[in-house]
Amino acid sequence: MRKDSKENPQKKPTLPEVGQWPDKLAMPALIGGAVFTTVGFLLAFLYAGPVNGAAVDGVEVINGELVGNVLLLSQKIFYFHMPLGIASFIAIGFAVYYAIRYLRSKEVRFDTCSRICMEVGLVFVVGTMVTGDLWTRFEWGVWWTWDPRLTTYLILTLLIIAYFVLRSALKEPERRASYASVVAILAGIDVPICYGITRLVPSSLHPVIIRESGMTPDMVIALMFCMIGMMLVAYAFYRIRFRQVRIAERTQALKERLEDFE
Amino acid sequence: MNPLLEAIYSTIIPSAPFIIAAYALVWVALFVFVIIAIKGFKNSEKQLAVLEEEVEKLKTK
Known part of the structure; x- marks a missing residue:
């Protein structure tokens, strides 16, 4: 049986x-996120x-500097690609947190939170995949390669898709929430693997940016603006969607009560 | 154009469509999510209006 908080005071x-x-922070976060990502985009x-x-x-001398290499414009994709990826990891991390809380308490609202985190995670995963794929196509000449980071991220994407397929396949609410929570936890297990795979399995394709500090200060500033912006957008998305879903749930509950009354 | 500069800038124009597509698709994905949330709010508003009507009916009974 589903528990209601009133049943267990x-x-x-x-x-x-x-x-x-x-x-109260959702709208300022959305506006801030839009500003930060736009400034980050321009800085990039x-x-x-x-x-x-x-x-x-x-x-050749260009803008007072000696240049002896091909200049790569395609790298500009990185300024959105990495923040999107990190935001997707954080969203899935929160989905796991709420999934565990659901499994422990059986409170439906934690399942709602977990589902919304997965939704936000899916949006950012799609963004990461799209930006990464276009970069891969131009730089490596292929649409897909079985690089360890790409493979683990694909597994993560498939797990998130499986999460929503499972949810739509199961009709019984408690079973759906429990099974979905388990899938969310499985997706969460893949997050540290995906993050750390470039450190565990040395790959020439996906560089370890932070550890190798392969960025100049101007690149770091542009990246930080995009990173903060994406985090704020992700937070705002979560709160806005949570608000919408909760209002829909409460309206539905009220409708059912009214039908009982009639 | 200087052949050396031509070599230095050789990837700029060919990579531009990929960069534009990447940024555009990200904004589209984010925009779609906002549209879904707005649609959800509108559906809830409709349901609330139905509920208000039902409550009014019950009052008159």
């Missing part, structure tokens, strides 16, 4: 609800220097 979990303080193209590719046969 001795150990009542704190339930997320619409109108609590995090909702107008402030951060281009990355050097293969060496050319000679040296």
